[in-house]
Amino acid sequence: MGKPTGFMEYERSSNKGISPKIRIKNFNEFHTPLSDEERKCQAARCMDCGVPFCQSGILIGGMTSGCPLNNVIPEWNDLLYTGNDEQALMRLFKTNNFPEFTGRVCPAPCEAACTNGINGDPVAIKENEDAIIENGYEKGYVKANPPKVRTGKKIAIIGSGPSGLAAADQLNKRGHSITVFERSDRVGGLLRYGIPNMKLEKHVIDRRIDIMKEEGVEFITGANVGDNVKASEILKNYDRVILACGASNPRDINVSGRKSKGIYFAVDYLTSITKSLLDSDFEDKAYINAKDKNVLVIGGGDTGNDCVGSAIRHGAKSVVQLEMMPKPPEQRSDDNPWPQWPKVLKTDYGQEEAIAVFGKDPRVYQTTVKEFIADKNGNVCKAKIVKLESKLNPDTKRYSMVEVKGSEVEIEADLVLIAAGFLGTQEYVAKAFGIELNERTNVTTKKDQYQTNVEKVFVAGDMHRGQSLVVWAIREGREAAKAVDIHLMGYSNLA
Template sequence: MGKPTGFMEYKREVSGVQDPKSRIGNFDEFHTPLSEEKQRQQGARCMACGVPFCQSGVVLNGMVTGCPLHNLIPEWNDLVYTGNWEQAYRRLTKTNNFPEFTARVCPAPCEAACTCGLNDSPVAIKENEYGIVEHAYAAGYAAANPPRVRTGKKVAVIGSGPAGLAAADQLNKRGHQVTVFERSDRVGGLLMYGIPNMKLDKKIIERKIRIMREEGVEFITNADVGAGPKSADTKAGAIKAADIMKQYDRVILACGASNPRDLKVPGRDAKGIHFAVDFLRSTTKSLLDSGLADGNYISAKGKKVMVIGGGDTGNDCVGTAIRHGAGSVIQLEMMPKLPDERSEDNTWPEWPKVCKTDYGQEEAIARFGQDPRVYQTTVKEFLKDKNGNVCKARLVSLEPKKDGKTGRMVMAEVPGSETLREVDLVLIAAGFLGAQKSVADAFKVKLNERTNVDTAPGRYRTNVENVFTAGDMHRGQSLVVWAIREGREAAREVDESLMGYTNLYVQ
């Protein structure tokens, strides 16, 4: 703890943001990082607690608090304060393979658990994570570092999202020959096509992938392993699971939770109703291919847009639709609005259940003059015009009620609350249901009742010999930081199965 009085001398500061009205004119990242001096001051605010809740990654009241990767946060905060940037990078990457990703897209459960936040504001941990990794790239010590010795073992990783990449990175560092198969045309999975460019510039992903290639990881794109009924990319070539099993000593399935939750109401078959993932993917692909000049994306320009779902993906849809030039945007949320401040039964260090206005909602307020979110509301029916296009949505209000059979609180329809809303583009952002069955069937792995790949608790080995799993395909839809942790832990289990022991570090 380099400065014992730092938390009293300095206030929390975070990166600046570009004005919403100006940033919606492009798809660029819009945060201005803190200066090195400010980053060091934030490091000085860290109290080096005897019990560092920030790195705990434990579940309290059904919610995670602290970093699931158990990042050594007090250590590298102090190293930032003292200006020892290279050692800070070494400590940061000891537990996190991709701080350049998490520093941009993680919701920071570490900050929610920071002891400074108990009576004041938390340390700006994400700002320091960003500063450490970007300083490393600028200074050259984030360069490729290939393993000196190879084991002769071959591992196939199916899926190049954060879990697959983390597993591949760990196993390659151990000296195994790793090949990553990606169904789409670019590496990154959720990071590439599920998160908009303004949250995570794709050049950041490509920068890391170049380093992984230099370190010896092989990437094969347009590879539809298991050959599902509908590829994510029409150019994807089918690869038989049996061939993968023959050619590799171990296989890790990290294909994500790729089945979007649908909305089963009358009129759902109308034209103009899309899953959020298809909308976001089409925009990012067209942006990368041609700067949107090819027009090969689901356009919201001039449309009356309705986003169904109040989570991060729904917010991303709002921000993307506004950048398209949408005529109007509303975002439906089934649940009641969260309080603006912690309630008495939501005490620190639990995750704060408070209302957060994210970047997309900020932009909607700036563009249209009001918050796009409509709470305790859902769609009861979609109406079509004569050409089969969606033209209206029948909405209904909801209220919390106790279910007479289970005793649980449910959101029930309010009688007589129906209204009609004009709409010509609907984006369903209601989450995902589990692993794609065609991939599971191709490798003959069992699914559990949640349609995730089944394993023993806390383990990653499937029912099929030499086949492992990790990430959303294993635990269900979750955060990028959880996917990285799963990839690291799966890699450790694979390494042990190959070598009889493992020295891969997992906190």
């Protein structure tokens, strides 16, 4: 696969990023692609390793190893290296409906499982994938291909995030008539409003939605099923329903002073920014503004980093990011061997920008908020934070993070953003359709299945598995589509 000796001849090379102090002047994507020849060299690094863990998509130690979509990575790397661009794209489309999304926002568990990564740098799989799809758009390979025959079956998909879009795309290709209901004003769900523009410019979503519309998929926005659209009408008018509404309940921080003004969930903050950007290029001022404020971000992960990068772009006075867990090591520990996901320190774009602007990493580890302090007008102005340490609970025999007595300090905080993850399905949607939820508030199904307790209703994505990656959502959408197709037709030719 690729060039047999390529991994020895070529060093890993990545798309060049615009320097932090320049890129924070706007909300545009900031990486410059490699040349075609340089990209071929990167594809050539894909070795004929015999057992390509990169495409395995399995869980090891509760962490994803390899691509959840089972992308046949060595094959399209070989096609990219040999200049067979269109064939590379067709091979990629066999397993992934939206490589333009995953090629931008996926954390690349495929690269973490790459055999080259055992003793060196892994293949630049994520960037190779993005290069294949972007080349496909540029050369006209990606175009509408409506089904030649319609089955007469109607399917409603509730939610237009990555799982809903994947299910819609698959079932439309099969010839069913698809209507996607989206409660927001624009299609895309998490992709649209949960991921900031500098990671995924929204014209990339629009480009794909336009193709899906040409292929016959209908999109209805402003349709909040269970609120302004009755679930009973959906069940009556459609042969099957797929719920793909995400894990939309943000986890809160319940401490004294939480009701103070100026404390927001990260998802609301990021949504306000993207919506204002798209509506008016920020001219309407209808966004939560971090300008000249001391910003406190509670939580790590991608969402916390996105809050850091967004706040810096709007001119925050300072940014502090709290992480409950200890600082990860810079190298794999002995109990975290390949091909497990590497639990190592990652400095993402937002932290890089904070270091460039403020001279230090914004992250404070093993720390959480104990109290919010408001001024006389009820606006948050300070936060009392406390250090944490890991201790064994004698009753549960498990370790947990507990406060270190006497470690409390106060810091200035004019804007607080809670990026502590999500808890599961919003109750009103479940009640509207009469579906059962489990103890994690995810929709209940049989193991590895997608049909709910209501015969016509299926589920996919974060609503099914809990908060997860875009690549997992696409896989779930594809698998739910196949389950619906079999339930409707008695068989399926969907992959």
